[in-house]
Amino acid sequence: MNNRPATKFIDKLGWVYIQDKKVLMARSYNKTTFYIPGGKREIGESDREALTREIKEELSVDLINDSIISLGEFHGQADGKPADVMVKIHCFTADFIGEVKASAEIEEVSWLTHADCHLCSEAAVKVLSELKERHLID
Secondary structure, three states, X not given: OOOOOOOEEEEEEEEOOEEOOXXXXXXXXXXXXXXXXXXXXXXXXXXXXXXXXXHHHHHOXXXXXXXXXXXXXXXXXXXXXXXXXXXXXXXXXXXXXXXXXXXXXXXXXXXXXXXXXXXEOHHHHHHHHXXXXXXXXX
């Protein structure tokens, strides 16, 4: 009999923005790892609404609704959580209006490549690996 506890998932949405073969990543205050910007849905929100709200809060830009395209879903161990807690992040690409700058809980934004995986959360590493495999980032 398997006595392993059931896996719990933290369900998130993420924005993947690529420029010059690098992807925009964020780091929260009091954290050491970078992650894909985004967050969780609030009750009643669609994926597009939640992603747009989270990115406005974190990075001060407005996503262009008609440009939001699914990039896929990625899973990884949740940072700072027990081994049975995973992150499930549905990533999207989108164009935006405004100037990207750290806001709310975000201390730093940075443009990273696959070589920077050691700086990232496990779920972010999976996203970076997929982007590298698709030749979208270095």
